[in-house]
Amino acid sequence: MIITVRKLVKRFGLKTVLRGMDFSVAPGEFVALLGPNGAGKTTFLRILASLSRPTIGQVSIAGYSLPHQAAAVRRRLGVVSHLPLLYGDLTADENLRFFARMYDIPQADKRISDVLEMVGLASRRRDLVRTFSRGMQQRLAIGRAVLHDPEVMLFDEPHTGLDQDACQMLDTVLQEVAARGRTVVMTSHDLARVGDLASRFDILSRGVITSSIQRSEIDPNNLLAYYRQAIAEA
Amino acid sequence: MESKPRMLVILDVITSLLFLTAVGMVFFYAPLEAVMGQVQRVFYFHVANAWVGMLGFMVAAISGIAYLRKGDRKWDIVGLSAIEISFVFFFTAIVSGSIWARGSWGTWWTWDPRLTTAAICELVYAAYFLLRQGIEDPDRRARFGAVYAILSFISVPLTFISIRIFRTIHPVIIGAGGSGAEGSFDMSPRMLHTFIFSLITFSIIFADLLWHRIRLGKLAEEAENLRLKTLQ
Amino acid sequence: MEPISQAEKQLTRKSSAPGFGQFIRAVSAIIWKDLAAELRSRELLSAMLVFALLVILIFNFALELDASTRAAVTAGVLWVTFAFAGTLGLNRSMAMEKDRGCLDGLLLAPVDRSAIYFGKAVGNLIFMLIVEAIVLPVYSVLYSVNLFNPGLLLVILLGSIGYVAVGTLLSSMAVQTRTRDVLLPVLLFPLVIPILIAAVKGSTGFLQGVDSVDIRPWINLLLVYDVIFIAASFMVFDYIVEE
Numbered sequence: 001m002i003i004t005v006r007k008l009v010k011r012f013g014l015k016t017v018l019r020g021m022d023f024s025v026a027p028g029e030f031v032a033l034l035g036p037n038g039a040g041k042t043t044f045l046r047i048l049a050s051l052s053r054p055t056i057g058q059v060s061i062a063g064y065s066l067p068h069q070a071a072a073v074r075r076r077l078g079v080v081s082h083l084p085l086l087y088g089d090l091t092a093d094e095n096l097r098f099f100a101r102m103y104d105i106p107q108a109d110k111r112i113s114d115v116l117e118m119v120g121l122a123s124r125r126r127d128l129v130r131t132f133s134r135g136m137q138q139r140l141a142i143g144r145a146v147l148h149d150p151e152v153m154l155f156d157e158p159h160t161g162l163d164q165d166a167c168q169m170l171d172t173v174l175q176e177v178a179a180r181g182r183t184v185v186m187t188s189h190d191l192a193r194v195g196d197l198a199s200r201f202d203i204l205s206r207g208v209i210t211s212s213i214q215r216s217e218i219d220p221n222n223l224l225a226y227y228r229q230a231i232a233e234a
Numbered sequence: 235m236e237s238k239p240r241m242l243v244i245l246d247v248i249t250s251l252l253f254l255t256a257v258g259m260v261f262f263y264a265p266l267e268a269v270m271g272q273v274q275r276v277f278y279f280h281v282a283n284a285w286v287g288m289l290g291f292m293v294a295a296i297s298g299i300a301y302l303r304k305g306d307r308k309w310d311i312v313g314l315s316a317i318e319i320s321f322v323f324f325f326t327a328i329v330s331g332s333i334w335a336r337g338s339w340g341t342w343w344t345w346d347p348r349l350t351t352a353a354i355c356e357l358v359y360a361a362y363f364l365l366r367q368g369i370e371d372p373d374r375r376a377r378f379g380a381v382y383a384i385l386s387f388i389s390v391p392l393t394f395i396s397i398r399i400f401r402t403i404h405p406v407i408i409g410a411g412g413s414g415a416e417g418s419f420d421m422s423p424r425m426l427h428t429f430i431f432s433l434i435t436f437s438i439i440f441a442d443l444l445w446h447r448i449r450l451g452k453l454a455e456e457a458e459n460l461r462l463k464t465l466q
Numbered sequence: 467m468e469p470i471s472q473a474e475k476q477l478t479r480k481s482s483a484p485g486f487g488q489f490i491r492a493v494s495a496i497i498w499k500d501l502a503a504e505l506r507s508r509e510l511l512s513a514m515l516v517f518a519l520l521v522i523l524i525f526n527f528a529l530e531l532d533a534s535t536r537a538a539v540t541a542g543v544l545w546v547t548f549a550f551a552g553t554l555g556l557n558r559s560m561a562m563e564k565d566r567g568c569l570d571g572l573l574l575a576p577v578d579r580s581a582i583y584f585g586k587a588v589g590n591l592i593f594m595l596i597v598e599a600i601v602l603p604v605y606s607v608l609y610s611v612n613l614f615n616p617g618l619l620l621v622i623l624l625g626s627i628g629y630v631a632v633g634t635l636l637s638s639m640a641v642q643t644r645t646r647d648v649l650l651p652v653l654l655f656p657l658v659i660p661i662l663i664a665a666v667k668g669s670t671g672f673l674q675g676v677d678s679v680d681i682r683p684w685i686n687l688l689l690v691y692d693v694i695f696i697a698a699s700f701m702v703f704d705y706i707v708e709e
Binding site: 046049050051052053071072074075077079081083084085086087088089090094098099101102103104128144 | 488491492494495496498499502503504506507562566567568570571572573574575576577578708709
């Protein structure tokens with residue numbers, strides 16, 4: 001298991017958001033984490049991303065535990081949230097160069113070119129990020145996230161705010177990212193999209209995982225029905 | 235919800251008795267000072283107040299460190315309580331210092347290092363409250379409060395020293411008669427007794443109030459907890 | 467993926483601790499990023515500069531800056547200006563990270579948190595020094611005062627360092643609250659009073675050719691403040707950014 005979460009509890013002051021979650025992911029799996037608003041999906045992802053500390057519980061990624069070995073975890077993690085995490089006043093190239101230096105990536109020039117190629121932004125590399133559309137920014141954000149070739153990728157509702165075309169482009173990139181054998185955990189509201197991408201669907205409701213089902217066990221067209229039923233039962 | 239612990243009840247009684255005694259000593263036991271007359275009596279409580287204010291600040295800074303290291307919410311309540319109480323004590327110290335200044339030199343304010351530092355401390359406390367007010371998440375509020383309490387506590391001695399040097403190189407025209415309480419008169423034994431007694435009394439008042447305030451904080455948290463439980 | 471053997475784990479664990487070289491690289495990357503972004507937009511510097519010049523202008527009318535009083539108040543006017551313009555810079559610098567979630571981007575990097583603190587602090591210092599470097603000649607010209615005094619420049623440098631050390635930390639806090647920009651001066655000014663006093667007195671001392679024996683205590687105070695607050699800020703920074 002490349003991600004192991006055991007009895008994870010997260011409290012904000014007196015409010016408990018995650019109540020003893022158990023969660024594990026095998027290498028190469030693409031897990032779609034679904035759930036209603038306020039279920040704790042973003043909180044959970046932030047903990048996995050080492051941006052937030054667990055109140056109680058054990059989390060380990062790629063053999064390193066959080067929060068004590070957070071630096072080692074971060075090296076192996078790529079994160080895309082719904083905010084682009086990019087600097088508008090720098091060009092796409094400069095943004096990637098900055099992150100290459102922060103992640104201490106060898107042969108940065110070649111890597112940056114490859115990544116820009118992969119996300120379809122090679123022609124815009126010298127343009128300021130603030131001139132990019134939201135879809136382009138998301139793609140560049142993914143580029144930033146894969147720059148250091150992480151084993152595990154976390155996506156927090158990456159399709160938010162994108163139109164159909166942009167979503168489709170994003171999906172192409174996502175498929176490419178997943179194809180390299182990377183492990184992916186993605187939260188989403190967009191059931192139709194994740195139906196095509198994910199190999200496993202987990203439901204997070206009221207702070208715990210209430211159901212988990214493999215792609216092979218379900219007809220992706222019935223995903224909505226499965227989701228509704230799982231929520232109702234919780 | 236427990237009722238007041240016995241120790242606290244006893245402490246309340248002791249505190250009240252000490253305070254009454256202290257007041258009595260100030261007005262009847264301590265002699266009348268030759269130069270300043272009745273106004274001088276302000277001195278006993280003035281210094282005690284300021285001393286307790288600083289004590290509170292120290293408690294807050296130490297609780298801050300404890301909170302950051304342990305993460306136990308009770309340290310946050312202790313820190314907040316200490317600063318709330320110090321706020322009041324410093325205020326009293328400033329007001330009594332002002333009365334003293336009026337009595338000694340005829341002005342309501344002097345830029346004396348101690349008085350000025352006390353005023354700056356008040357502003358720091360006000361900033362502390364404003365900081366806490368602007369944060370929703372209780373853990374973040376506690377963390378930021380702890381950090382600010384620590385940093386501001388470190389700055390106080392430096393502030394005091396800088397004002398001190400400022401004054402010795404450029405003595406202010408008003409209030410050139412010295413830096414406030416000490417040195418402007420000699421204390422007879424009875425004055426000394428009253429002075430020390432006041433210091434002790436006020437320290438105990440501080441402890442008593444702190445305990446009450448911490449209980450209040452804990453009750454508030456319990457209430458909040460129950461409220462959230464019923465909502466969820 | 468095969469299970470990682472014990473020996474391999476040991477190896478990777480050692481190298482997973484970021485080294486000093488990487489720390490320096492990260493700090494310089496952050497500084498370079500701030501400078502590059504600012505060079506493009508020039509928002510920060512222009513705002514700080516215009517504000518600083520306006521403040522000096524206002525002082526001209528608010529205080530009687532005739533030849534005799536000028537010598538006494540120059541240092542004060544300059545430092546009030548720097549203090550206020552400084553908060554603008556500090557606010558903007560942190561807001562830029564917070565607004566687009568960039569702070570998370572920085573926090574995700576496998577470097578020690580304090581690299582972020584130092585990177586931002588040095589960036590803020592550079593901006594403040596740039597503004598000061600422009601304000602000084604302008605003031606010199608407007609009021610026919612010679613401000614090219616090495617002692618004065620030293621005091622300004624030391625004072626700015628202390629100001630920025632505390633300011634960067636406090637702005638990281640302020641930017642995460644509801645009241646944001648308004649809160650920073652409220653938090654900052656009580657804590658930087660020692661700097662303001664020492665810097666103004668030290669500056670005046672140098673400008674008026676006072677004996678160096680009398681200026682020494684102020685320089686010492688600035689040095690002590692700088693050391694204490696750089697250390698304290700960098701130690702608590704982690705607690706400000708972690709959740």
